Amino acid sequence: MKKLKVAFVGLGNICRERHIPGLMKLPHVEIIGVINRTEPSSKKVAQEYKIPHVYSTWIELVNDPEVDIVWIGTWPYLHAPVSISALKAGKHVFCQARMAMNLLEAKQMYETACRTGKVAGLCPVPFGMTYNKTISRMRREGILGEIYFVKVNSFNDFNLEPNKPLHWRKDHRISGQNVLTLGMYIELIHRWFGWTKSVWGSYQIFTPTRNTPEGEIIEIQIPDQVQAQLELDCGAIAQLTISGMSNYPQESVEIHTQYKTLYYDVLEDKLYELPKNGERKIIIPQEEDFYDVKNWSVEKDFIEAVSMGKEYHPDFEDGLKYMEVLDAIYKSAHSNQKVSIHSTTL
Known part of the structure; x- marks a missing residue:
């Protein structure tokens, strides 16, 4: 070859x-x-x-x-x-x-x-790769039933310090519209539950300007935190709160379905079932479903x-799909209205 x-x-x-x-x-x-x-x-x-x-x-x-x-x-x-x-x-x-x-x-x-x-x-995005096949299998075999509600919490202190010099991730001239972990979680939601068809969004900028390391003052256009509600093609609602303004780090995904509630701890890379009564129990991927993210x-x-x-995957179509959602979040935040996503894929 x-x-x-x-x-x-x-x-x-x-x-x-x-x-x-x-x-x-x-x-x-x-x-x-x-x-x-x-x-x-x-x-x-x-x-x-x-x-x-x-x-x-x-x-x-x-x-x-x-x-x-x-x-x-x-x-x-x-x-x-x-x-x-x-x-x-x-x-x-x-x-x-x-x-x-x-x-x-x-x-x-x-x-x-x-x-x-x-x-x-x-x-x-490495988030969830360990459990891609597990989630797919649970959906395919009817173990979860209908997907009703997905809740994403992503909190860190990346934007908390107002005197912190401008980082490239906050510089719209370099990063464009990309915000913290927002695109990563949209990719994860699409991977596990399918495409988005409409969006409500809002965002906040708490520090309106930051200095570059060279002392130049730059107006901040990339949000410090974002709230979004996605309506998915599968019928579920996904609610995302992405904030760089927290003293308490958290990266988690709750999945509420017809038959089970799941909790994915992103930092631990562990998926749990939350029973109605009793302690959460870890879900171990079957041997044929296992994916070693570290390797x-x-x-x-x-x-x-x-x-x-x-x-x-992800290919450029997958990327376009999460960029459509990101764009819709900005448009919804500016208009204070729900924005429908009309696919532009060929």
């Missing part, structure tokens, strides 16, 4: 911790090039991981005929231009989440992937999608 040649645009923490080790385990993959934000950084990571070529620009990288796969690990502001250019150049694309700055960019990425027929995937197969799965035509 011909080796697939991969080049990285942006080789940050998750690429070093997950993607590079995952790709290096695969015998038919060769990492041939990299470009980071600065030339010294590019040369440093190239030396560290024995990557033979350092590019001067990402445009040079995506147009290199030797490159089969462009692996994007940058901040969101480059996701659309690099993905679209790479797809048009005939490359397959793996892009770091969150997918894009906004819905318009996500649509352009998705449509380009459809036109070119190349494999275009996103890095999955995930994301890189292998994507490479097999390229080389063998296997299905890969």
Whole structure:
């Protein structure tokens, strides 16, 4: 089998911790090039991981005929231009989440992937991966019955300190409309329960300006906390509270169904059943349902999608779906009205 040649645009923490080790385990993959934000950084990571070529620009990288796969690990502001250019150049694309700055960019990425027929995937949120097959099986076998209500609580202190310098995740010029863990939980809800058809949303910004490390004052456009109610195609309601204004960290998902109530502790990565009487009991995945997140197969799965035509998720359609919800939350917050989602997928 011909080796697939991969080049990285942006080789940050998750690429070093997950993607590079995952790709290096695969015998038919060769990492041939990299470009980071600065030339010294590019040369440093190239030396560290024995990557033979350092590019001067990402445009040079995506147009290199030797490159089969462009692996994007940058901040969101480059996701659309690099993905679209790479797809048009005939490359397959793996892009770091969150997918894009906004819905318009996500649509352009998705449509380009459809036109070119190349494999275009996103890095999955690890939340819930341990229990994907368990939830699917419980739904398929009727163990849960109808899904009625899903409640997501995501609390941390990321935005709590008003004098904290501007972080890139709060800079709309870099992160676009992406907010804290909001897109991650929308992806999880879609993975477990299906698409969203309408949204009510509101948000708050408590610190209207922040200083960059260089002292520039920036008006904050990314919310400090968000509340959203999603109406899902399956008939359930999902209520999300995402806040960076809490002194008490919590990441949890409650699932209220016809026959059972489940509680997913995200920080522990444990799924529990909450009986009507008595203590909660942990749900252990069946052997055939088990997925080891610490040793995930994301890189292998994507490479097999390229080389063998296997299905890969999340793909750009999955990403577009959560960007549609994110856009609808902003629109609902501005209009104080429910916003219906009209799918733009082909």
